[in-house]
Amino acid sequence: MDDGRARLTIGDVAARPGVPVRTVRFRTDTGLVDPPARSAGGYRLYDAPAVARLDLVRTLRGLGLGLGLPAVRELLTARRSVAEVAAEHVHALDAEIRLLRVRRALLQAVAGAGTTPEEMGIVSDLAALSARERQQVVDGFVDRAFAGLPADAPGTGLAAPVRSLPAELPDEPTAEQVAAWPEPARLVADDSFAARVGEMALAGAGATPEDPEPGVDAGRVQTLGRDALARGVAPGSDAAEAMVAELLDDGRPASPGRRAAPADRLATFTDARVERYWQLLGVLDGWAPAEPSVPAVEWWIAALRARD
Structure with a gap:
């Protein structure tokens, strides 16, 4: 040769x-x-x-x-270099790895909790989307939730954090992040959830359950509500009534709506699904876990309405 x-x-x-x-x-x-x-x-x-x-x-x-x-x-034929082909395959492998992570999270969610076939279909469809497509789904949810809200309304400040749900899992996700990954898909696909977020934004003018009404101490609402739950105090009981009287004792005269107003305002800004969304966002972003506030607020809503 x-x-x-x-x-x-x-x-x-x-x-x-x-x-x-x-x-x-x-x-x-x-x-x-x-x-x-x-x-x-x-x-x-x-x-x-x-x-x-x-x-x-x-x-x-x-x-x-x-x-x-x-x-x-x-x-x-020298139409592409080995480096170009290698870079293309790196991109393809990255996409495959991301999809495998999502599928693993999906299987963990199914194994760890009961999931209906309809919910499974929603989560499966959304979980398989690319990061760009998933962000578009979240953006669409935000658009539905805040439709009709004036651009300068204080409640529109909620849109940015709601929109910030990560479009991808971290490269090295924790077990908690993997478990949390599929659940927001159920929420953002639910029109009733979008409507509830919009209702809170429209009524809120920036308020939250931690600011239920001028003159009501938000810290005491949480502290006393959690204490009442821990001690098993039933709304409407004499012990609960004493707590209500103490909470509302601000020197203003009693009126038929004195209890209803803070109860209604608390109810407007209290929703377990909305709080769950923030919790999931915190898990996926690696925030330190916060104690749920909704149970304590719900206790106060029931206590304020019990004898109104």
Whole structure:
């Protein structure tokens, strides 16, 4: 072969790297090498350039890049470099890894809690979206929730944090983040949830359950409400009534709506699903967990309305 005129049979070519004859024949027939010469008996005879090209094909296929024959053909014709192909495969592997993470999270959610077929379909569809598509779903939810709200309304400040739900899991997610990943899909797909967020934003003027009414101490609402729950104090009981009287004792005269007003305002800004959304956002963003506020507020709503 040193003089460039020597020829090898297809069997000799296959024996050198130890590949099947049918592989050499297939790569020849698909045009990865120029058509070989033929012997008098019709056997294929490969010259040095053809053998070298077949060796290069074998090397490219063995790089671990998952190169198909079309990609190899583009490399051989210098339409793309190995670096370009490698970068393309890195991108594809990243997408595959992300999808595998999401599928794992989905399976954990199904294994850990009862999920209806309808919910499973919603979560599965949303979980398989790309990061860009998932962000579009979240943006659509925000648009529905805040539709009709004036742009300068204080309640629109809620839109930015609601929209900030991560579009992808972290590269090294914790078990808690993996478990939390599918659940927001149920929430953002629920029109009633979007309507509830919009209602809170429209009525809120920036208020929250922690600011139920001027003159009512938000810290005491939480502290006393949690204490009442821990002690098993029933709304409407004498003990609860004493707490209500203490909470509302601000020097103002009693009136028929004195208890109803703070109860209604607390109810406007209290929703377990909305709080759950913030909790999930915190888990996915790696925030320190916060104690739920809704149970304590719900106790106060019931206590304020019990004898009104």
